[in-house]
Amino acid sequence: MPRGDEPPQSLHQAMRYAVLDGGKRVRALLAYAAGEVSGSDPCIVDGPAAAVELIHAYSLIHDDLPCMDDDALRRGKPSCHVAFGEATALLAGDALQAFAFEVLAGANLRDPRAQLPLLARAAGSRGMAGGQALDLANTGTMLRLSELETMHRLKTGALIQAAVRLGADCGRSMGADDNDALDRYASAIGLAFQVVDDVLDVEGTAQSLGKTAGKDAAQRKSTYVSLLGPSAARERAQVLREEARAALGRFGTAARRLGEIADWLTTRSH
Secondary structure, eight states: OOOTTSSSHHHHHHHHHHHHSOOOOHHHHHHHHHHHHTTOOHHHHHHHHHHHHHHHHHHHHHHHSTTTTOOSEETTEEOHHHHHOHHHHHHHHHHHHHHHHHHHHTSOOSOHHHHHHHHHHHHSTTTHHHHHHHHHHTTTOOOOHHHHHHHHIIIIIHHHHHHHHHHHTTSSOOOHHHHHHHHHHHHHHHHHHHHHHHHHHHHOOHHHHSSOTTHHHHTTOOOHHHHHOHHHHHHHHHHHHHHHHHHTGGGGGGGHHHHHHHHHHHHOOO
């Protein structure tokens, strides 16, 4: 990460502000936990884990911009565009995306020709950016549950799936059945993560969440809570947790941490 006193200082300070101050590091944790399944050296997972967190940080900067979700609070502090101005925040997001690929390209990857495109697809129009486009286009529209899940498989799930695959790819070569199981795990927890987010948006506070509560309802967005209600939404999260855990059965104790993450993601309070 560039130093804050390296020119252009305001840009580098905004990048550091967005990445280094807080956050759950879920995607990095998933990369390390998936690495345990394939016997990866944790030091080799450092690059992919950092890269997915950099992509996530860039996405949060852009999500919070007035032209997107227009949120002034992130991780319990002013959003990047509030602290540094919209232009600098936009550039900080752009620079973090580029830096993510610089970090990943410099890592000791087993198959960079596969792993670099994997992250690119997860972040692009067929992944996270595409999901955000669907979210913006459908604001104020009541979606069907299948449509909502399609959107979140892209917006939230694609980068989570990339984190799992990138971490696992740092170890021994995984067979098609193993990769399919990891994809099913990641798909389930990606949706579960979003379900719990939707519940917390209704039941939580800005202080507990570190971001503005009630934002989805205020913007008339379709959520799991608006479609199912809070109780059924929580039940949906538990079903997804069980699906995720079932997908890990073939890996035995090597997947213990992935299972623990699934449990935590569906019972968290922030």
